[in-house]
Amino acid sequence: QVQLVESGGGLVQAGGSLNLSCAASIINFRIPVMGWYRQAPGKQREEVATITTGGRANVADSVKGRFSIARDNAKNTVSLQMNSLKPEDTAVYYCYARFMSDYWGQGTQVTVSS
Helix, strand or coil: CCCEEEECCEEEECCCCEEEEEEECCCCCCCCEEEEEEECCCCCCEEEEEEECCCCEEECCCCECCEEEEEECCCCEEEEEECCCCHHHCEEEEEEEECCCEEECCCEEEEEEC
């Protein structure tokens, strides 16, 4: 079992920045893939960005150039730096980890006002 604890999020004006962080409950094993998904009201959950232990990142086209993902393999933490936020980025953001199975954080709300 892997527990994911998120921090960050909140309310920001359009054009602003936020940073999300997530820490996994295990540190003795490297988690192959960590990342972030989001779900806006009435929409399906979508991938925002993921990153492997080797540093290979996959970033959604909708946030490319504005969001960046980074991780600390030794600590099994992952962060999402979000710049130039838009109202359409408003959603609940979920930390994700793939370690033999898929694990999710509890979600953190990001609200971008226009």
